[in-house]
Amino acid sequence: MPLYHNDDQAMLKDSVAPFVAEQAPVSHLRKLRDSADATGFSRDLWTQFTEMGLPGMLVPEAHGGLGMGHMEAGIVLEEIGRNLTPSPFLSTSVGAVAALAKAGGTQAGRWLPAIASGEAIIALAIDEGAKHRPDRIAATATRAGNGFRLDGKKSFVLHGHVADMSIVAAKTDGGITLFAVPKDAKGVTADPRRLVDSSLASHVTLDGVEVDADAVIGEVDAGGDILDALLAATRTGAAAEMVGVGQGAMDMTVTYLKERKQFGKLIGEFQGLQHRAAHLYGEMEVARATVMKAQQLLDEGNEGAKLMVSVAKAKAGRAANLAVREGVQMHGGIGMTDEYDIGLYMKRDRALAEYMGDVHYHIDQVARMNGY
């Protein structure tokens, strides 16, 4: 498969890009932020997403979805990134779907159709501390009656306070098990925190939460592979969103270089800025190609996908970070003002960079996967 969008994918982009730009531009984020919105996203917008079939893009057709791949989901995520659109798309329609589709069974049958129909918002309760360490999950699930009792603390759970269901990773006797914990489960407390990018992420406490045996996603003790699928999908999705954030910041900055005058010249005439902008262009192009490669390998079920996913998360992280830093610097004083959008790009980049493993985490993973 060539590493560019085919005609169907190009058509998808042509319909999604103007839709997101018109319905949820940066002003949409500002409106939610300035009204101290407590949901974290617009349900009206999610309804519009549903009308276009987007929440169920990755859901298999048998479960009422479109059965598309990560390359297609990435097209939507890039536009979400470019417009800084607050949306539960990444956790619900990418991360949760990847886990449920991989696991199959009762929970897949219960939740996948509800995701496709736009009815269910899903949160991913993986992290437990300030850093992403999925190999050190401490939350426990112990057998109790016909089911399990969950105890522990989760953090950085985006949409955790409004999600209809949270996918919780917990330790069981023989490994990791994933659970579908419904919103109203007793003993679950979600404490939402406003983050730097105005999104809401919860600290979730699981205090003797009792769930039925069929709340298990997949098999008991065999959640490792399902968690891997969830992580690979979410990381790749976050990387695609970062490509959108970086591209949006870069485009805005290059435009500014062609408008702003100092010393009687457009500042874009100065070679000092031209070279930095050109360097940034290269980094963004490489990041985009890398993310597409990860998407393609995931869609093919290729064994090399895992390495490329970490490469993509790290490379997109580096490139988007450069884009927002150069963006603020090249905008000068106004780049520091709340009124200008470039600062909002910097904030979103920071949150995405941290989500599901930062640059350093994934660089380390790349070393491990290469035997050093």
Next chain:
Amino acid sequence: MSDLDAFRAEVRGWLEANCPAEMREPIREEGDVCWGGRNWVFKNDAQKQWLEACAAKGYTVPDWPKAYGGAGLTPEQTKIFKQEMKRIHARSPLDSFGIWMLGPALLQFGTEEQKVQYLNPIARGEIRWCQGYSEPGSGSDLVSLQTFGEDKGDHWVVNGSKIWTSYADQADWIFCLVRTDKANKYQGITFMLFDMASKGVTTKPILLISGNSPFCETFFDDVEVPKTQYVGEINRGWDVAKYLLGHEREMISGGGAGGDMVSIGGAFAKSFGKNAAGELDDPILRAEMAAFDVDVFAYRAMGERFMDMWKTGRAHPASSNMMKYVGTELNKRRHELVMSGGGSEALEWDSEETKGGARARGWLRTKANSIEGGTSEVMLNVIAKRILDLPGA
């Protein structure tokens, strides 16, 4: 089975039958790379046999038309061919400036007669070409070149000198930028072709910091060039030159500007000490190597996307400048890490154990990557102007 699957099976079978085992070994020294030409001495029978087999099938230039010595493959087929070559670690049957640079320019600008005359010997590795572009006073500002061809009716008399002419001392012919109109800077250059054995051509190798001499100074003293031996139009050689530079950058990019595109940490893991956790026991060097590996794997994806887009006309025409910039800077970084990883052993200049200081010489050689074929700074200028459309660039 799709047509492409059938093609893959055919290529696989052909390679299995025709690629000698010795030609599936890694390149170990300069003589392992086959450049062809009138004076080429094959290192062994396998190298000769491999070149001849590929040339007979059109596989030295798989995507060129059959009439000019190629195999007439489509972009998809060419990609499959390269994948299959890579799969068995087959060496390139022929490395050649004729294939990488002059060929594409002739395919674009040459007459039918020129294509038949020049391309077939290139494809068969019979004529080795060199490139006469830079001059002592014209490096990054190439268009200021002064080598002059005086019009004598049916021929030009060329005087002047070129520099950084790769392997000029071993080349058979040269494609050369020559000023033919002193009053017109851009539209006063002709893209000439002539035999390096012509009277008045001399070459002098330049000793580099690596201790090697891959480049020459080339002098022209009343060299007579028939007025049939030019590409494109007289005085419009700059168009050909620019097109060719694009291909040169494409070649540098696609052909591994990033150097050996494998994990550097993985390569060192075998020889370097590891700690109890199985990590390279220098944590800072490990981190730098891992960060580098991320960039290498990312650039590999970029190379694939670039070639897919370039071959199907989807790439921005100036994007090869970006590839060249990113790839050559990456390769320089690799060799800095190779030197750090090698420590004092890598400093040895001529010992047998270090294959004559291969690491040190290779490291120094890479410093030219971001200078030759257009400096990194010129690449950035071109990106700023042609891709980002920045003002006054």
